[in-house]
Amino acid sequence: MDCVPACRTGYVCRSGRCELDGTAVWVVSAVRGSVAERKADGSTWDAVGGAPDPFVCVRLGGELRCTGPVQNTMRPVWNEDLLTATARTLMDSGLRVSFWDEDVTNHDSIYTEGLLSVSEPALRAGTLEGGCPLGRFELSFRLW
Numbered sequence: 001m002d003c004v005p006a007c008r009t010g011y012v013c014r015s016g017r018c019e020l021d022g023t024a025v026w027v028v029s030a031v032r033g034s035v036a037e038r039k040a041d042g043s044t045w046d047a048v049g050g051a052p053d054p055f056v057c058v059r060l061g062g063e064l065r066c067t068g069p070v071q072n073t074m075r076p077v078w079n080e081d082l083l084t085a086t087a088r089t090l091m092d093s094g095l096r097v098s099f100w101d102e103d104v105t106n107h108d109s110i111y112t113e114g115l116l117s118v119s120e121p122a123l124r125a126g127t128l129e130g131g132c133p134l135g136r137f138e139l140s141f142r143l144w
């Protein structure tokens with residue numbers, strides 16, 4: 001059974017339905033995040049009341065890619081492409097994401113590396129959110 005209209009790029013026709021093409025390559029980007037006003041212990045992120053300098057890292061297989069930090073904000077906007085992978089790899093492996101406040105010596109951890117599973121609906125929607133009470137982040141997917 002054909003798909004009418006034909007499936008768009010990145011999708012294949014199976015039994016009359018457009019499903020994700022596992023071999024299609026997607027770009028994973030970090031979009032934006034939000035950080036709690038204070039650390040879990042109640043202190044400010046930086047000395048003398050400074051706001052955090054948040055960046056996010058995504059690991060897939062042996063590849064680790066991080067955004068640059070955004071200085072002094074609880075609402076970082078990155079809009080940075082981090083890596084490319086096939087739909088099959090993304091759905092099989094998921095993404096290991098961590099979230100940090102950049103400091104001169106030891107970065108403060110906002111969200112310790114956790115595994116986010118990537119579902120077919122997430123790829124279709126082109127967006128995935130994760131995080132914890134201290135901080136949240138939004139990733140996006142688009143076809144390469």
Ligand SMILES: [Ca+2]
Nearest residue numbers: 045046103108
């Ligand atoms: Ca800090």
Ligand SMILES: [Ca+2]
Nearest residue numbers: 046050051052
């Ligand atoms: Ca700062």
